[in-house]
Amino acid sequence: MRKLKNSELKRLSVDEFKSVPKSPIIVILDNIRSLNNIGSVFRTADAFLIKKIYLCGITATPPHKDIHKTALGSTESVDWEYVEHIEDLILKLRSEGIKILSVEQAENAIMLDQFQTEEDAVYAVIFGNEVKGVAQEVVNRSDVVIEIPQFGTKHSLNISVSAGVVLWDLFSKLNS
Helix, strand or coil, X not given: CCCCCHHHCCCCCHHHHHHCCCEEEEEEEECCCCHHHHXXXXXXXXXCCEEEEEEECCCCCCCCHHHHHHHCCHHHHCCEEEECCHHHHHHHHHHCCCEEEEECCCCCCEEHHHCCCCCCCCEEEEECECCCECCHHHHHCCCXXXXXXXXXXXXXXXXXXXXXXXXXXXXXXXXC
């Protein structure tokens, strides 16, 4: 087995990325403190052709050197927008028929491996603060809460790891 060279990866240019059909997935980052986490989520969003990222609350916005360090240019390819109040964004997206999913450990949460996507649905997936998670008011306004099954002692994943796990799972289900 031979590792592929960068020239063999069939990478899209930024213009090509912007013109290809996107996954019916929107990412919402609410009150994310770490600029490195924000950049990592941009990079994951690029990998899975995410439709758009919304940055809310205290979440920093590009351009910023610490976001750029982990985003590796994906802030140029992935559409994004800052919305100060997530509640306003949820109302807007819901009025457009978009299903609101929070990623959180909560009563009656659906385990990610058990969550089934619906054909023709568009999903907005909310990831919350590194310490406090998704705010209870946001959980209350969500259509579904999904939880990543965990079996160790911590039951805690970094936001960028959580985004990678959830977005890959949804992308796979929507494209199977």
